[in-house]
Amino acid sequence: MESILVLAHSDETGEPLSKGSLEAVTAGRELAAQLGATLTVGIICGISDNMVNSLSFAGARLLVVSGEAFAQPRYASDAAACEGICRAAQATIVLAPHSSRFARVMAAVAHRMQGCIDTHITVMNGVDEVHATRWFYRQRMEAVVTRESRPWFLLLDSGTHAAYAGEAAPVQAEQIAVEVPALRTTVLGTRVPEQGAILAGTASDGSSQRWETIRPDAKLLFVAGAGWTKKQPDGKIHVAEAGELILQFVHASGASLGSSKSLVDQGGEGAPVLPFLTHLNQVGQTGSTPRHPKGLATCCHGEEPHVVGWRFIGERRAISLDPNCSWTRGKADVVYVADAFQVMERVNSLLGTQVSCGVPEGIS
């Protein structure tokens, strides 16, 4: 008989558990119900016991590793904490969110537990045996896998399950004592890439504002392609105007800003660049595969290495001057054959952009 452990961690924003962790709890509860298995939740955090005790998972056993050493994501301490919980739980199936924190350590934990691991799981189900669905070749093939070896660790992609939202109630958490290994790594914190910091503007009331370009929870993904920096119908390049239009739109719409590889790469080739774009904005084969309900591509051909990053985007629209671009071949729902400069200027006007985005340094 299977037994299920859901590993979870706290959120750097101050929430007791990250959104991905709560999604993993949902997945664990569903799978436990299908298999008739017992459910244990293990939490790694640096927070106080009182905070942990306010978490309830509808009867699940709750194991906790807490303390200052576990407050920050770090390989040595996180691996030790996860291993400690796994040894205490002795589960056959271990579910965890595919967060940067757990992706860094969970394969090692599986190895220490003499188990096996699969990651980027999108769907899970099981009655007689557990089946997990994941993508291969950068979202170009989908496979359903199963394993005989136990424990089987499964990292779940974010956005594939609803976040658990059960009633909070006191629950007796079991503290797991973990010997902190020698720590050779010190975590200093996080920061937005320097180029991203350029994305600042002045509001209508004169106050200075800063905002981040990558917003995983945004409803809309806005992708800028290399066409923004190419010669326009007047025979000239308008990079400054392009930068301002994009920044205004991203701010007004609350969209997350993505880019094609060619646009972020061309800085290294001496071509004009939009300096607020970094490789972190890159979507596709060698970039990210975000999950937003809607996506709008502009000045981008929609070639396969880029579009594989759109696999989990719901509604897709594109603006392109090329009526034969790849978006028209079944990759987008709507393709507008039009000049993106003209269209986005009017879109910004309709959205009532309140923020004047100064032209960032480096755009000329």
Add this chain to the structure above:
Amino acid sequence: MSDSYHIVVCAGIVPDPLQTLEPTTGENGPGVKNEMLLPAVLDPWAASAFYEAPNLAAKHAGSRVWLVSLGPKAKLQQLMMTVAQKASFELVPIDGPIGGFTDAHATAAALADAIAVIPELDRSKLLLFGGWESATRGAGVTLQLVGERLGIMDQFQGVDRIDARDDGSFEVLERVEGGKHQISVCAGAPAVLGWATGNLAEPRNNPRVGMANMRTIMPALQKAKSVSLAADGLRYISVSLPSQQRTTRVVKDLTADEIARELVEWIEAE
């Protein structure tokens, strides 16, 4: 503390991203149709690691770079014709199957075994480089498993930058959620660094470097150890191409104003 590094880069072979891929099932389970015949490239994120390694080595006298790659010997030889021109390195080839459907645990074991017996490799100076995920399996676990097998207790994934300091420590930028970097300082080697994009462009081909490399690469390929990768209980229920094909509406006859209005309605709709 010596400031030289022994950098081992793990990098696989993947089909050129522009190729159309089709799954097929053979005696050994699923695979990609005609994968051996498809043009291949060095795995893109591992290639970032491969470009960063000689750059770091050049700043630290006495450093050495090894490239460990698992794939069919003929395919490795074919790929080395271009890769060898990028930077100086010593190849550690492993003759084994290609593709994303092999088990990461078996792959990691083969890589760790090969690294463990590299002559003159000083483990106290070891920086294990590779891509944070491959373009085939894309699981992001192989490098971590290799590091764990080699007993390396400091690991970083999604690395975009490493800055070595005079005292032997180094600062690392790792990608985390929300388009941010986590900044960490590690006391020094040994460490595992799974690279994302890094900051370096692909080096230009240098035929002179290529010729020098090939003098050691060809004998290494001839002596490449053959491995078979066990499935270890991994079973594929199905492998398929995504069936979703959208019915695209191509709009050619609307003005910019009309398109803008339609887009704003769409953006604001729940």
